[in-house]
Amino acid sequence: MTTTTSAPTTTTVLDASGVTMRFGGLTAVRDVDLTVNSGEIVGLIGPNGAGKTTFFNCLTGLYVPTEGKVAYKGTVLPPKPHLVTQAGIARTFQNIRLFANMTVLENVLVGRHTRTKEGLWSALLRLPGFRKAEDASRARAMELLEFTGLAAKADHLARNLPYGEQRKLEIARALASEPGLLLLDEPTAGMNPQETRAAEELIFAIRDQGIAVLVIEHDIRFIMNLCDRVAVLVQGEKIVEGPAEVVQADERVIAAYLGTPFEGAPGAAEAAEVEAAEAEAQSTTEGDDK
Amino acid sequence: MTTEIPMDKSTDTVKVSTAEATPIIPLPHAAARGLTVAGSALALIGTFLAWTWTEEFPGNLTVTGYPGGLQVLTLVGSVLTLLFALSGYGIRGLGWLTPGGKNSPVLLAALGVFGTTGYAMGAISQELGGLVNLEPGAWVSGIGALVALIGALGLPVDQPYGAGEAAPNLWGRIRHSLTAPDPGRAKELPSWAEILIIAGGFGVGLYVFAYGIGTEYSELFIGFLIVAAFGFTAVTRAGLLKRLSALTAKHRNVTLGAAFAAAICFPFTQSNDQFALIGANILIFATVALGLNVVVGLAGLLDLGYVAFLGVGAYAAALVSGSPASTIGVKFPFWAAVLTGAAASLIFGVVIGAPTLRLRGDYLAIVTLGFGEIFRITMNNLNGNSGPDVTNGSNGIPQIPDLEIFGFNLGVPHDVLGHELTRSANYYLLMLLFTAIVVMVFRRSAESRIGRAWVAIREDETAATAMGINGFRLKLLAFALGASLAGLAGTVQAHVSYSVTPEQYEFAGPVPPNSAFLLAAVILGGMGTISGPLVGAALLYLIPAKLQFMAEYQLLLFGIALMLLMRFRPEGLVADRRKQLEFHETGQLDVPEDKPLPEGATGVAKAGA
Numbered sequence A: 001m002t003t004t005t006s007a008p009t010t011t012t013v014l015d016a017s018g019v020t021m022r023f024g025g026l027t028a029v030r031d032v033d034l035t036v037n038s039g040e041i042v043g044l045i046g047p048n049g050a051g052k053t054t055f056f057n058c059l060t061g062l063y064v065p066t067e068g069k070v071a072y073k074g075t076v077l078p079p080k081p082h083l084v085t086q087a088g089i090a091r092t093f094q095n096i097r098l099f100a101n102m103t104v105l106e107n108v109l110v111g112r113h114t115r116t117k118e119g120l121w122s123a124l125l126r127l128p129g130f131r132k133a134e135d136a137s138r139a140r141a142m143e144l145l146e147f148t149g150l151a152a153k154a155d156h157l158a159r160n161l162p163y164g165e166q167r168k169l170e171i172a173r174a175l176a177s178e179p180g181l182l183l184l185d186e187p188t189a190g191m192n193p194q195e196t197r198a199a200e201e202l203i204f205a206i207r208d209q210g211i212a213v214l215v216i217e218h219d220i221r222f223i224m225n226l227c228d229r230v231a232v233l234v235q236g237e238k239i240v241e242g243p244a245e246v247v248q249a250d251e252r253v254i255a256a257y258l259g260t261p262f263e264g265a266p267g268a269a270e271a272a273e274v275e276a277a278e279a280e281a282q283s284t285t286e287g288d289d290k
Numbered sequence B: 001m002t003t004e005i006p007m008d009k010s011t012d013t014v015k016v017s018t019a020e021a022t023p024i025i026p027l028p029h030a031a032a033r034g035l036t037v038a039g040s041a042l043a044l045i046g047t048f049l050a051w052t053w054t055e056e057f058p059g060n061l062t063v064t065g066y067p068g069g070l071q072v073l074t075l076v077g078s079v080l081t082l083l084f085a086l087s088g089y090g091i092r093g094l095g096w097l098t099p100g101g102k103n104s105p106v107l108l109a110a111l112g113v114f115g116t117t118g119y120a121m122g123a124i125s126q127e128l129g130g131l132v133n134l135e136p137g138a139w140v141s142g143i144g145a146l147v148a149l150i151g152a153l154g155l156p157v158d159q160p161y162g163a164g165e166a167a168p169n170l171w172g173r174i175r176h177s178l179t180a181p182d183p184g185r186a187k188e189l190p191s192w193a194e195i196l197i198i199a200g201g202f203g204v205g206l207y208v209f210a211y212g213i214g215t216e217y218s219e220l221f222i223g224f225l226i227v228a229a230f231g232f233t234a235v236t237r238a239g240l241l242k243r244l245s246a247l248t249a250k251h252r253n254v255t256l257g258a259a260f261a262a263a264i265c266f267p268f269t270q271s272n273d274q275f276a277l278i279g280a281n282i283l284i285f286a287t288v289a290l291g292l293n294v295v296v297g298l299a300g301l302l303d304l305g306y307v308a309f310l311g312v313g314a315y316a317a318a319l320v321s322g323s324p325a326s327t328i329g330v331k332f333p334f335w336a337a338v339l340t341g342a343a344a345s346l347i348f349g350v351v352i353g354a355p356t357l358r359l360r361g362d363y364l365a366i367v368t369l370g371f372g373e374i375f376r377i378t379m380n381n382l383n384g385n386s387g388p389d390v391t392n393g394s395n396g397i398p399q400i401p402d403l404e405i406f407g408f409n410l411g412v413p414h415d416v417l418g419h420e421l422t423r424s425a426n427y428y429l430l431m432l433l434f435t436a437i438v439v440m441v442f443r444r445s446a447e448s449r450i451g452r453a454w455v456a457i458r459e460d461e462t463a464a465t466a467m468g469i470n471g472f473r474l475k476l477l478a479f480a481l482g483a484s485l486a487g488l489a490g491t492v493q494a495h496v497s498y499s500v501t502p503e504q505y506e507f508a509g510p511v512p513p514n515s516a517f518l519l520a521a522v523i524l525g526g527m528g529t530i531s532g533p534l535v536g537a538a539l540l541y542l543i544p545a546k547l548q549f550m551a552e553y554q555l556l557l558f559g560i561a562l563m564l565l566m567r568f569r570p571e572g573l574v575a576d577r578r579k580q581l582e583f584h585e586t587g588q589l590d591v592p593e594d595k596p597l598p599e600g601a602t603g604v605a606k607a608g609a
């Protein structure tokens, strides 16, 4: 599958410049610039602990970056997660963070929060607009569930979905906020090859709806298939950026990240190791956002 | 009720006849059932005989031919046992009684009979000094209850062990024998029949509740608790409750209407003002608990000082009530007093919430605990000595006049429909209006964009903010809404109790509502549900009120009860579907109710199972 890079009129959706995030003495992200244009799928790769998730957290306001600024379609975003989502950036989490005890449909409806207005009075008094807005929200949420293939499970609790479907639900929930940019943090982690391929299709379909995508991934093949442009983060610094083939051939990348040239593709055992290490890093880092 | 819920005959027979369905006491099936029927019939006959010779034991159990007091409870229990046991014979017209478990309800009902009869015999011997005080009637019932229990223990279990599964030890087997499969889906009935069933269900509920409140001595209340607890569990295991809740879920507005109709009927069942007062106090407690449920159950904010909001509302209402002890000395009409109380609580809620809601989890609990105490101490100190004189300090504001609404004085008895409604009954009905408002607010806010955002925050605040929810604002909204609901209840409470004093609003104390009991009512009843806190509050109010002889041990017993509950039923008495799934992993994925299948399909599915 090939990708088309240039949409007729390209605008910059995301413009992050000089983003730096320090935790005490540790600089997790150092002076990273990154742009994402409309119609693009951009990949963000790098070894474990390189600062990819931290960078995402800076973009979405979960962390307040020590330095640098993030602009979405020309406006600088305040570092408040709900305002970032309101502006049009939605995300998924590396360690799935669904509302476990809500139903699948309810999860997506929560995603609609910023795009609906009905307040408490409207709900209590059941003002005329209430039913209409509620029905419209439901209809839209069901559409998204159809789109991600979860419609049949609308009434199940999110916690009871199999892993792969939980990842899909996170995407559906993020899409519910009608974003212009979708940030995916390792969307295929823990998926089998078929599921990974399905996820690929899904991401292309999302891009075709006019939503730019920035995706963190470990699966090189996946990144190569998917992305128009790839940025490589190593120890918090962006060392290379460019088309997939160029990045893949870059020796700094090979040295820092791949270890061996791509032809000797990373084995299953290695991938599993990466997984485990990542999970561990996650448990120590994600516990205390903010 | 005469309506028969048709049921499917195919489900039971398959399971009962399996070889692994070993009972606790190995008896032939026919003998076991025969013993149960005979035993419960014997227990029933015994209730018509004298149990003791003297009227010294309360309830007058000396009359032959007419059961009274504790005998009535044994009677009800044995009728229930008998019905469930006979239903197991496949007698036409009784099948609807046991759509779920067949034999566990029999066992539970028999346990109830045995428990209450045994308790009655024990209490008689103890109070009158020896077994000699028991008349033959007591022995007839007692032996009958024992025989029925033995028979019931000999019935096959409802959920046979799998072929390879090793049977656990005795305790495990007994616990297992009390479990039952869920009932299959009921056949569709005409709407009017379903509504009639709902009405009947609430009628029974009202009767049981009114009976419990009306128990005049603690022996009867304990007997009542035993029968009610086992009877309720038996009815649950039989699958009747599931059937009923399926119906109530289908006709939600009818259900709400029926519930309130039943609640309105309550004061008409009581001629004693004291019992009506218990009813009114339960409603106040329950309403505040439901308000707390918005904060704790929906938004997941642990508030340990919630009773302060009730206090703010009550103090505000007392100050504008025209009480001679009020330092303001104005008299607002009731509607204005209600708004004042709610507004004062709202403001207090926002003032406390704004700085504290930025904290998470445990910190919030501790800070709210602190604010709850600060409120009480402040009310104590605004006495003219250690501060300006606003609240008369520990004397509180006494002599709050009775309300007069549209010329209707709530302080004096009125004749309505030939029944005299006492002062407390009047307030009960007024409070019921407020309960209805709070139920409505809870339900409507829970089923809206705002309610979903609250639940999302409770589930995962980080993810919720990443979905565009302004966590702080919504938490503040929940907090403020909860506060104003408590304030509403406070305005009525001030009038019901004639006076407000700081001691009424402690963290923990012997008389509910206080913060600890409110939280317990929510958790015990079932977080996030409407009926849970209502049930929890009723129990938590009624049990201490009725069992005053154990006042010293009250908190201890309360603690033990909570621990047992958390061990065996962590989701609370009334579980919402989510909690049920959360705490009792069934090993299978949650399969929600499908849309009703066509007639034939159900049968096929059943036969295949």
Ligand SMILES: Nc1ncnc2c1ncn2[C@@H]1O[C@H](COP(=O)(O)OP(=O)(O)O)[C@@H](O)[C@H]1O
Binding pocket: A023, A026, A028, A046, A047, A048, A049, A050, A051, A052, A053, A054, A055, A278, A281, A285, A286, A288, A289, A290
């Ligand atoms: N909240 C935090 N506090 C301290 N250190 C953190 C925090 N979040 C991330 N880090 C550190 O930042 C580095 C980058 O982590 P992360 O962004 O999760 O890497 P990646 O997603 O690329 O695997 C790690 O060394 C991690 O320990």
Ligand SMILES: [Mg+2]
Binding pocket: A052, A053, A054, A094
């Ligand atoms: Mg990461």
